[in-house]
Amino acid sequence: MKKNNFLSMIRRSTTISSEKEFWSQVEKTEDCWIWTGLQNEALQYGIIFDLDGICWGVHRYSYKLCYGDIPKSFNNGRKAFILHRCNNKLCVNPDHLYLGTQSDNMRDHYRSKGLIVPSEFIDPIRSMKRDGMTYDAIGDILGVSYSTIFRVVKGKGMYGN
Ligand SMILES: [Zn+2]
Numbered sequence: 001m002k003k004n005n006f007l008s009m010i011r012r013s014t015t016i017s018s019e020k021e022f023w024s025q026v027e028k029t030e031d032c033w034i035w036t037g038l039q040n041e042a043l044q045y046g047i048i049f050d051l052d053g054i055c056w057g058v059h060r061y062s063y064k065l066c067y068g069d070i071p072k073s074f075n076n077g078r079k080a081f082i083l084h085r086c087n088n089k090l091c092v093n094p095d096h097l098y099l100g101t102q103s104d105n106m107r108d109h110y111r112s113k114g115l116i117v118p119s120e121f122i123d124p125i126r127s128m129k130r131d132g133m134t135y136d137a138i139g140d141i142l143g144v145s146y147s148t149i150f151r152v153v154k155g156k157g158m159y160g161n
């Protein structure tokens with residue numbers, strides 16, 4: 001049986017043609033605004049495509065809709081990520097999103113376990129790459145650098161190998 005190609009599936013079902021279409025897939029509560037559209041189950045991140053065929057994590061897309069284009073770098077050239085104040089990966093409430101760099105705490109946490117990324121991310125990252133996503137797009141969604149994704153895809157999910 002042929003394995004489901006996650007990316008071609010979401011390309012068909014989640015190309016967003018308008019802002020309204022994006023927000024129609026969001027359930028707003030008093031606090032977090034939860035993405036209810038398709039998500040990568042393993043990673044629990046919502047993903048959509050815009051009309052130019054560019055893949056977005058839904059939190060990044062929400063940030064861009066509300067605050068404008070996301071700069072490539074930030075804070076002396078460090079890669080810029082859209083981060084959550086609320087620790088809810090499916091939340092797209094612009095009040096809960098901010099521009100920042102990868103948290104040092106988070107990096108230290110994985111590093112202490114000898115991992116580059118959480119172990120449950122490794123298989124999904126490899127399958128997203130097989131499905132045709134770029135290193136950059138995957139890194140943007142997960143909030144890690146291009147080179148981290150590259151190392152995981154090349155079989156280096158752990159430090160020292
Ligand atoms: Zn939130």
